[in-house]
Amino acid sequence: MLHPIKYILKQKNIVLASGSPRRKELLENIGLKVSICPSLFEENLDPKSFDSFSDFVEETALQKVLEVEQRLSSQGHGPDIVIGADTVVTVDDEIFGKPGNKDEAFTMLSRLSGRQHIVYTGVVIKSVDKTIKFTEKANVLFGSIDEDQIKGYIATGEPM
Template sequence: MLILASASPRRRELLTQAGVSFTVEAADLNEDRLPEEAAAAYVQRLAVEKAQAVWARHAADDSDADPLIVLGADTAVVSEGNILGKPANAADARRMLQLLSGRTHAVLTGLAAVTRKGVKSEVEITQVTFNVIHDEEIDEYVASGEPLDKAGAYAIQGYAARWIPRIEGCYFNVVGLPIACTIALLAEAEAGLAS
């Protein structure tokens, strides 16, 4: 049995698209960054904590016949050393988009698979290049509401695609779940259960 420890509709869609059977149960955690915590360590820690929190709720349901795996994920956008999570409001979204305009930034997704045998985790990194975005375009995009629940205040699969001439790495990572890395991590967790 696989549980996705995330409320993200994008992660749900991507995992379904990959042909994986799962249920969804969000972990409600404090997602504040620790002092001096590096971006990769931050997303990896949150992915692990989310998966462990949901695992703890269902540990009694784990059985040899239907072993439990909980998948956690967390994504952050990093530009000029700044970690950009989901914007707090429209002004914050505008600030983030101005920071990304005309630059290349990194999208990091931490993944964790928790089983009775322990934790397997990874961090996937994709470089994303933005064209220069004019203030009027930013205002129009923010007014659409699309950037308000997205890390870095944009959705590569949405309107913001018009500003992205290239990426280096996994496209699905930027959407919110690097599929190939996720499938490999789940296979590793399953193999660990069999040993």
């Protein structure tokens, strides 16, 4: 899909508004050369003020992109393209944010165990003259895990 314009993209300063090695790897796997600049946007938007989880993740992703674009431009390093994303997990129409501590992680993982949940990822791609926003939604069936497995997983630090 990108093949016809790859030569153009290789000449662009593309910035990922995230510190996620996984997101960087995904972009590199499709042939993009990106630099990482984690957003400093304080993720404090109220999900209840949006019509849908999709609107919420797209707006959060947009704010991340705008913060990075503005910061880099003010430093004289204005990017050609900024890509940002935000992901939330929802269960029973409730957003699960990042757990603040091990107890919260335990509660969340216990609620996910053996159940289906929905993951929303909002993506924003912003160039100098255009902004594209979209959301991907995935239904995920989480396998059943027992208390020892949950504690072992939390001990890895990954849920945090």
